[in-house]
Amino acid sequence: MNQPVIPRSWVASANGHADFPLQNLPLGIFSHDDQPPRCGVAIGDSILDLEAVLAAGLFEGQARRAVEATRGGALNAFFELGRPARVALRERLLQLLGENAAEQAQLSDFLCPATACTLHLPARIGDYTDFYVGIEHAKNVGKLFRPDNPLLPNYKYVPIGYHGRASTIRASGADVRRPKGQTLPVGQTEPSFGPCARLDYELELGIWIGRGNELGEPVPVAEAAEHIAGYCLLNDWSARDIQAWEYQPLGPFLSKSFITSISPWVVTAEALEPFRCAQAPRPEGDPQPLSYLLDNRDQANGGFDIELEVLLLTEKMREQNLPAERLTLSNTQAMYWTVAQMVAHHSVNGCQLQAGDLFGSGTLSGANPGQFGSLLEITNGGKEPINLASGEVRKFLEDGDEIILRARCRADGVASIGFGECRGKILSAH
DSSP states (O other): OOOOOOOOBSSGGGTTOSSOOTTTOOEEEEEOTTOOOEEEEEETTEEEEHHHHHHTTOOOHHHHHHHHTTTTTOOHHHHHHOHHHHHHHHHHHHHHHBTTOTTHHHHHTTEEEGGGOEEEOSSOOOOEEEEOOBHHHHHHHHHHHOTTOOSOTTTTTSOOEEEOOGGGEEETTOOEEOOEEEEOOTTOSSOEEEEOSSEEOOEEEEEEEOSOOOTTOOOOGGGGGGGEEEEEEEEOOEEHHHHHHHOTTTOOSTTTSSOEEEOSOBEETTTTGGGEEOOOOOOTTOOOOOGGGOOHHHHHHOEEOOEEEEEEEOHHHHHTTOOOEEEEEEEGGGBSSOHHHHHHHHHTTOOOOOTTOEEEOOOOOOSSTTOOSSHHHHTTTTTSOEEOTTSOEESSBOTTOEEEEEEEEOOTTSOOEEOOOEEEEEEOOO
16 A cells, blocks of 8 residues: 655755654744744744745735734734634645745745744733643542542533733743742641742643634634644643642632743644544443533544643753653543533633633643653652653652753644653742
């Protein structure tokens, strides 16, 4: 049986690239030399400057309108245009960057080495909501606090979430300052104030909202996919000791709002089409979603098969020239609710979503050791420290530690794509 031919790019580094082959074409905001931030497309080891391509007259119609909407150093207006504009731009980029493109010589001048560029947040984030759709994480954390009743009764009916702090979201590479706050030390009856001692990461998928909805007008679950612009990686840094003291009765607050890191490239919904899959079937005895959350097409094709990885790089590893050590290998198939269900539930009360809003999926852990998406789970709440190849021991993160998130999409007959990295290094508290 003949293997399908995978299209190639004239940009040599794109062919077989781990993250950014021709089939991906994620969008982001970058700056190079002294130019102001502008929209670019990741292709191999380079970034294609879309404003330069626009000025050269190489976009027309919907594709031209799409690039014009990226001006100003943010993708919000582009997101608001919705799927037709994204598809038109993608199709034109596939032509321009395909190996037989007639414009190769002209476009070569508009390529910037990615290592020479600075990447910024892709959009102005008006609102950020973090969900809790990773059921294995919910069960693992529940067991730590409620061994006899890990999942609360509403979990299998409601896509649980909380409103986070948009102002502290940063692109990959931003340092993570260890937060201070109130904690209640074990055996004490009154809290103390000081640096967080149980700093953790959370492995999540980020979801960018495209077209918004009017206030008071819910988004039906069958139409929710049309309101998604793309995806990224998200690290919901968590101060577990601060969280344990503050979270009752209203949930996370200062334990989550000190920083959230995201990968800077927006992997479009269209690029992820080959990696869609059926939503994982609910275990026998679980309730069916209520009608406003249930759509047969979404259940059949609303999931994703994306491999998720977490690596840890410590100061000692750097000194010894050791590679980062893998802590987690998980998958988005651990999501109990689909992205469409998250959008439908978030808006069912009439809440207005706007282009550039960001959702976090919640921690995506698998069912088995090696698949847990946080140190809270890996170390059983700090009771079972992990031993690293460098000889170090970790219960939670220490100053100088760097967490690296990666993702990979694979399917038969199509090129593998990735998300780029989401990195953050921990600095000591002020």
